[in-house]
Amino acid sequence: MRKILPIEKRNAVLSTMAVLLEQERANLKAVNQQDLSNYSGDDLAMEKRLLVDNAKIDGMILSLQQLTSQEDPVGKVRFDFTHENGMKISNKTAAFGTILIIYESRPDVTVEAGGIAFKSGNKILLKGGKESLLSNLKIVSLWHQALKDNDVATEWVEYLNYDRTETQIFLENPTQKVDLIVPRGGEQLIAFTKKHASCPVIVSGRGNNFVYVNKEANLEKAVAIIINGKTSNISVCNALDKVLIDTNIPNWEIFAKQLVTELQLFNVTVLGDEAVAKATGVKAISSDLIWYEEFLDHKIVIGATNSDQEAIDKINKYCGGHSASIITENNEIAQEFMDNVDTAAVYQNASTRFTDGGQFGLGGELAISTDKLHQRGPIGLQHLVTNKWYIYGEGQIR
The missing domain is CATH 3.40.309.10 (Aldehyde Dehydrogenase; Chain A, domain 2)
Known part of the structure; x- marks a missing residue:
């Protein structure tokens, strides 16, 4: 298991990432234009989500700045109890470990969802769609630069450049431990992920x-x-x-x-x-x-x-x-x-x-869950944690 990064390191990486996005604004838009020109244009909504313009980059930078200013969601005491035998018992929020985000078309997810998962103390696996490959690879290179600039291993953010068959194989038999999967996209993507995943899936479901x-x-x-x-x-x-x-x-x-x-x-x-x-x-x-x-x-x-x-x-x-x-x-x-x-x-x-994490005051969202477990609606920074029990004793036996 990977040792969780101190909050100061996590915040420093996010701040650096915001600066790099501003510096690389023109290059990112140029790379995105290549993705747009390669796209067949069959799906108007998909094409709109694929576009990276100044407004999208502004949104990415703002989400990183908001995340940096938010409290650490890990290690928050949710419950405190002293047993009659003197044991001190508390329940605290904890990082999941490794989160896989599978998504279609939207390069901004590479920044915003990745940022939320990283700030929550998790390693990030990103599996974007082929239509946004060049844009995603460019953004992941910025993630790696931000990590290196702060003396953090680049393995904290990893891009899985897999086709559908390779993705299915990974879901069914991951080559590394995955604790949670978040599919962001249409109903077919969600159904595919749920069918093949071997760990919990948060369903970011359809609108209607x-x-x-x-x-x-x-x-x-x-x-x-x-x-x-x-x-x-x-x-x-x-x-x-x-x-x-x-x-x-x-x-x-x-x-x-x-x-x-x-x-x-x-x-x-x-x-x-x-x-x-x-x-x-x-x-x-x-x-x-x-x-x-x-x-x-x-x-x-x-x-x-x-x-x-x-x-x-x-x-x-x-x-x-x-x-x-x-x-x-x-x-x-x-x-x-x-x-x-x-x-x-x-x-x-x-x-x-x-209905949006930013609009609801969460500073962006990993997904909007239409499931009822473990969180419903926009999943913000404070929701992207599991929990852990801490028990301090002095030799008590039952």
Whole structure:
């Protein structure tokens, strides 16, 4: 087992990495352009996630600076107890050991997720997609430079340049000890990882997020929130895919038509259930199975619902367990909705686009977990730890 690095060393590496990213900004963008030109362009969302521009680099640097300023998550006392026989017992947070991050397209994950895992005292194994290989190798070379500049072994950050077959072999029979795997990507990647992994996996699941417009909604707020959720960034897991409209809204059909018109101004393809299609003239959905889909595209489905309970039931049946929002001025109705919808993040009168470690004050995230163990929602620095029991005795026997 590797000896954990002192927090001063971990912070120094992160600070150096932030400086190197600034120094190598132009070179990193140039390398990324090679990845973009090599990409086939079949998937708009994938291509958007692949791009490294000034804003992305700014985000990487900021995440490293925020991580550097945060407290050490390792060694925090979570429970203290003195046994009747005099033994002192405490439970403290501890590093996992080695974390493997498997991801598609997003070179910023190489910095942000890698940084969170490193600050948490772990060795990092990175397995990025072939579409971002050159960008990832460039960033990993900066990691290695930052480690060397602080007299830390480069083995703390390792890139696995494996194809699918090699990755499967490694998952099933790792050539080194792996304590935790975090897949970041689409449902196929997550299913592949879960199927073959021989250690625990944190599922950073699909989005398929819902907004429910309740009968007591401020309809102006509703339109703004829906437009933001759908159009501000289609390529992210916190984007909006489904809208439910309460038919108890006075003249709900007029509101539905207005919403469709606004969405179409942003070139969003709008589909409706039978009631919404009849009220607005949009194309009707061909099957209820579409309610399960995450689109990652300029596409949305709008449905009508007759009650709050029906909305809750529909969301719980079809959503990805990620985020759901209710638009209502009635706080009691909102609380009932938020308590009973089974998603990692629940909102009243706000966009699902805020489900994000940085936006939640965590200073970035390793992933957004749609599992309930061991952490749900954005996994920040303070969540990326396991725990360990420390017992101090003086010869006690049982």
